[in-house]
Amino acid sequence: MSNNMKNIEFEIPAYSDWQDAAIKALKGKPFESLFTKTNEGVTLQPLYTQESLVAKLGEELDLQVATIRSQQNNQVFQVAQQIHADTSEAFFAQLEDSLARGNEIITIDSRVNFVWTEEVLVKLASYFSEYSFKITIQNSKDPLLAVFDHIVEDQREAVKGFIVSKDPISLGAFPSVRSVSADTTVYHNEGANAVQELAYALALAAKFAEQEDSFEAFSKKFFVSFAIDTQFFTEIAKLRAFKVLWKAFSSAYGVSNNVKIPTVAETSLRSFSKLDVYVNLLRSSNEALSGLIGGADLFTVHPHDVLTKPTEQSIRIARNVSLILKEETNVLKVTDPAGGSYFIESLTADFVKEAWALFLEIEAAGGIDEYTASGELAEEIEKSYRTRINAAETRKQSLIGTNIYANPADALEQETNPLFADIKRIAIPFENLRGKMTAAHVQTGILAIGTLKSAKPRADFVAGFLNTVGLVPEKSEPVTTVEEAVAWLKATEARYVVIAGNDEDTKELVPAILANKSADVIVDVAGKFKDEEEAWLANGLNGFIFAGQNIIEKLQSVFASMKEVQR
Structure with missing residues (x-):
């Protein structure tokens, strides 16, 4: 039997055969429904083959x-564990601990709660020797930069590191410290997509290259910094695409030899949520x-509770993710x-092209500074951000524990880590509305x-829909008559109620329920009923709840209506 199995050959199906099978499985839906358009404007195919590539x-x-x-550099994915500490004593204790437990790159944000005194520096x-x-600094006057004054001269040439700063930092005595960065995390945290981040990285490189005496001198100081989001294949393709783009970029400066540029990366925080924070651990691992x-080349994993206040345990877990x-x-x-x-080679090529x-469009506009000053860059990023927010609010993009499978028992943490307070996270609308609903003690029912x-x-x-903003609806036992429904509505303390049933039962009972309900109870219906919508709304129905709806817009509207009724 085993010999027969070894001799069996399976015919390789053609793409058209697969397409026919897919169309049959779709049961009437168009084949084009399998195509997905990304936030970058790239259309993803349902199947990739060697022939198509x-x-x-x-x-x-x-x-x-x-x-x-x-x-590709020889040393890849070095662990860069960021230090989080409130005092200088705790800072050095954590620094020592991290190095002993596998951290390879001392990683510091200069915005700390203690003073960078001479003793500390x-x-x-x-x-550093x-x-x-x-190190991440704010500008050329950042007090942390004074650390380099305390490194003895005969050791300075051997010092290796990266300085993340908006503007290039001049450290002539430290040839192995890269101090000119295209930090795209700034744009990422505002909502930029992968194509925009790549283009802005090149535009920044072009700006900084012009400020140096030669491209060779520039390339020895330069590196790029990316935040890596939850779109798994997109982010792989983004990092790979930068290498191809860099080769093209350096070639445009007449450089024919292979110039390797380090890629510094970190987990994205725009996908993090204060709700169900352990899901952040899954996101950062992905x-x-x-x-x-x-x-x-370097990677920083942010602790799952970094939006509030990391603990020794969360910092250790984050480091162990990398290890x-x-x-x-x-x-x-x-x-x-x-x-x-x-798939990834095709996506990489798409990102390179776009x-x-x-990048050429930015250069034609006068470079990154002119492009920014014109408002074009901000407009592009805002459009990308709005697309991402809308996807979360309509559940086209899942944010587990926040917009789907939310746990209303989760306490929303009020503390905010000031380092990351300004990031345009897609969970913020859910967190804010949950805070308002909880404070107002909103009572709802099904x-x-x-x-x-x-x-x-x-x-x-409906229960899952309401759970996203912390609401736990009171659920009735199923009723089959108008009298039972009206009696439950009178008995419940819920001021907002959603009627849930199949199409047939809903159409049969809703008109009479609306005719007999109390005026101070706001009633919605679960589902879409286009033929009945106008009549029901005219007779006192507030609206509908259905899949694909914007959760935040809907529940904000309900919250406003409830406050009106209470007055």
């Missing part, structure tokens, strides 16, 4: 793969794996592990009509 890229495919692999300088570092596969991925996945044993993937086109079996699907949907 070769047809799309041709000889450019081998060039793309070769370029990405030649741009002298002590820190001794670490021995370990690589990544993002870190994207960074590992995509070829990031586990680095040591146990075996990804680092392969150069460019995503290389050759039909980002280069946007009136189930028909049988338990027929009412349950919509009743469960």
Whole structure:
């Protein structure tokens, strides 16, 4: 039997065969419904094949793969654990602990709760002489920069590190410290998509390159910084695309040799939520794996509770995410592990094409500064942000524990880490409305009509809908008559009630329920009823709850109506 199995050959189906099977499975839905348009404007195909990839890229495919692999640095995915401490004593204790437990890059944001005194800087300088570092500063006058004054002269050439700053920092005595960065996390946190981040990185590089004496001098100081979001394949393709774009960019400056530029990356915080915070741990793990596969050189995993106040445990967990991925996945044993993937290679090429086109558009407008001053950059990012927010509010994008499968028992943490207070997180509308609903002690209910079996699907949907803003609706036992429904409405303390049942029961009972309900109870219906909508609204129905609806807009409207009724 085993010999027979070895000799069996399966015919490779053609794309058209797969397409026919897919159309049949769609049961009337158009085949085009399988195509997905991303926030970057790229259309994702339902299936990628070797033939389609070769047809799309041709000889450019081998060039793309070769370029990405030649741009890869020897040391990849070094652990850059950020230090979070309120005092200088705690700072150095955590620094020592992190280095002992696997941290490879001393990572500091200069905005700390203690003063960078000379004593603290002298002590820190001794670490910078021995370990690589990544520091984030505000400007050239940042007090943390004085640490370099305390490094003895004969050690300065050997000091290695990265300085993340909006403007280039001049450190002539430290040739191995990269102090010119294209920090795209600033745009990412405002809502930029992958194509925009890549284009802005090139535009910043063009700006800074013009300020140096030569491209060679510039490239020795330059690095790029990315935040990695939850869109797994998108972020892998983004990191790979930058390598291809950098090769094209350096070639435009007449550089034919291979100039490797370090990629510094961190987990995105725009996808983090203060609700169900342990889901942030899953998000950051997913993002870190994207960074590992995509070829990031340094990586920072933010603790799952970093939006409020990290603890020793959360910091350790964050560090261990990097260590586990680095040591146990075996990804680092392969150069460019995503290389050759039909989907990722295609997506990488799309990002290269779109980002280069946007970069040229920025340069034609006079460069990144002129483009920013014109308002065009802010307008682009705002459009991308609004698309992302709308996707979350309509559940086209899932934010587990926040806009779907929300736990209303979760206490919304009021403390905010000032370092990350201004990030345009997509969970903020849900957090804000939950805070208002909780403070107002809003009481809601679900009136189930028909049988338990027929009412349950919509009743469960409504409960989940209300849970997203912390509401726990009182649920009725299923009722089958108008009298039972009206009696429950009179008995409940809920001032907002959603009627949930199948189409048939809803159409039968709702008109009479509306005729007999109390005026101070706001009533919605679960589902879409286009033919009955006008009449029901005229007879006292507030509105409808249904899949694909904007949750925040709907519940804000309900909240406003409830306040009107209470007056």
